[in-house]
Amino acid sequence: MSTTLITGGTVVSATGRAAADVLIDGERIVAVLEPGSRLLGTDLAASVDTVVDATGKYVIPGGIDAHTHMELPFGGTSASDTFETGTRAAAHGGTTTIIDFAVQRYGERVQDGLATWHEKAAGSCAIDYGFHQIVGGVDEDSLTAMRSLVDEGVTSFKLFMAYPGVFYADDAQVLRAMQVARDTGLLTMMHAENGPAIDVLAEQLVASGRSGPYYHGIARAWQLEEEATHRAIMLADVTGAPLYVVHVSAKQAVAQLAAARDAGKNVFGETCPQYLYLSLEEQLGAGGPESFEGAKWVCSTPLRSRAEGHQDSMWQALRTNDLQMVSTDHCPFCFKDQKELGRGDFRAIPNGIGGIEHRMDLMYQGVVTGEITLERWVELTSTTPARMFGLAGRKGVIAPGADADVVVYDPNGHTSIGVGKTHHMNMDYSAWEGFEIDGHVDTVISRGRVVVDDGAYLGSPGHGRFLKRDLTQYLV
Numbered sequence: 001m002s003t004t005l006i007t008g009g010t011v012v013s014a015t016g017r018a019a020a021d022v023l024i025d026g027e028r029i030v031a032v033l034e035p036g037s038r039l040l041g042t043d044l045a046a047s048v049d050t051v052v053d054a055t056g057k058y059v060i061p062g063g064i065d066a067h068t069h070m071e072l073p074f075g076g077t078s079a080s081d082t083f084e085t086g087t088r089a090a091a092h093g094g095t096t097t098i099i100d101f102a103v104q105r106y107g108e109r110v111q112d113g114l115a116t117w118h119e120k121a122a123g124s125c126a127i128d129y130g131f132h133q134i135v136g137g138v139d140e141d142s143l144t145a146m147r148s149l150v151d152e153g154v155t156s157f158k159l160f161m162a163y164p165g166v167f168y169a170d171d172a173q174v175l176r177a178m179q180v181a182r183d184t185g186l187l188t189m190m191h192a193e194n195g196p197a198i199d200v201l202a203e204q205l206v207a208s209g210r211s212g213p214y215y216h217g218i219a220r221a222w223q224l225e226e227e228a229t230h231r232a233i234m235l236a237d238v239t240g241a242p243l244y245v246v247h248v249s250a251k252q253a254v255a256q257l258a259a260a261r262d263a264g265k266n267v268f269g270e271t272c273p274q275y276l277y278l279s280l281e282e283q284l285g286a287g288g289p290e291s292f293e294g295a296k297w298v299c300s301t302p303l304r305s306r307a308e309g310h311q312d313s314m315w316q317a318l319r320t321n322d323l324q325m326v327s328t329d330h331c332p333f334c335f336k337d338q339k340e341l342g343r344g345d346f347r348a349i350p351n352g353i354g355g356i357e358h359r360m361d362l363m364y365q366g367v368v369t370g371e372i373t374l375e376r377w378v379e380l381t382s383t384t385p386a387r388m389f390g391l392a393g394r395k396g397v398i399a400p401g402a403d404a405d406v407v408v409y410d411p412n413g414h415t416s417i418g419v420g421k422t423h424h425m426n427m428d429y430s431a432w433e434g435f436e437i438d439g440h441v442d443t444v445i446s447r448g449r450v451v452v453d454d455g456a457y458l459g460s461p462g463h464g465r466f467l468k469r470d471l472t473q474y475l476v
């Protein structure tokens, strides 16, 4: 077992910050010490195998990205990152745990979908990983199979009120699945958009000649996110199951979540960096409504209008805890041959944005600009994801007994995002090209092993282990 001492840094948690040294023994953190402490010997640095000098830097728990889609078959193609490439990119960006979505579709067995995801990930991951289960076909068989998920360490599942004919569940199916969630403790994750209504609007737009990526954002109107969010909250309420709404982008959907939370309901929501920084006008509409450039940013829920103020509302909701987490919804597709499938018809553009590598940096920039505090940065990107998804104590904190997943982050460093600069995702473009960050991921430690040091990758596929997760630890 090797030992590591991280010295001279400021340890930041969700609740505060303090100058402290962090001692790692093997895969675990064993002590958080006052600088200069003689508790474990007069010269601790001389007695450990590795010393990481964090002077002037922040020492934070490794990021947890609770919403990723490696190799997702979707939109007539598959997400372009494998577990190997995607988790390596994650490590570069200071993320040391992902929770990816295993897929079950109509006619498939849930157990088979989960087994397939285990096969894809096993031996490939640079960092630790867990799974949520997509239940894309709710029927008697899948409802029964869902009852065994908790024993598998898969304690959350996703339903879709969108994508008719693909993953869509109607209200009756949602209700029945939520009843299983209530009985088992599974956390229901909801893609809350009114898919049937969206499909009608999309068809009408294309029929009238409005077929560019910009109209993806018009068809997926905020009203249809608000309405579905409200419906999901009510369906969860009537069953008594907790609810977690994924990739929230509309300020009106946040208002629904906030009202439910104010009423004491176990209702939670995440947003993603794209909904904080990017917009309908600037990205989806890049080059004009009929330009195909905007295909790079086609995702669902869609990027929202800046003029309508959704982005500001997302930041505010992160401050007020009306939204509790930031995940990426990392679902990368190359522009060539993948996004291009939708030239002439935005409905055929594979939905998804890649960003797993940049979440910690992009959220840190929110600290720099005063949108969130340093502590809230750690809470949104690591501590709450751990609690929300049953990893509390193991992940998301720098404390004795926790896994030694640690990032040394330099607030005086700088990161230029873009292809040829910082881009390790398997994509031929960056959705974040040109973004400048006033900070830098210096050292990334995954279960005691340095996997990234000053931009150099020192990890290996297979280091990452499957995490059997407990039930959510975030309920009120």
Ligand code: URP
Binding pocket: 069, 191, 247, 298, 299, 300, 301, 329, 331, 351, 352, 353
């Ligand atoms: O556009 C997106 N979000 N693609 C991934 C699938 C999903 O709905 O999360």
Ligand code: ZN
Binding pocket: 191, 246, 247, 300, 301
């Ligand atoms: Zn979704």
Ligand code: ZN
Binding pocket: 067, 068, 069, 329, 330, 331
């Ligand atoms: Zn997703």
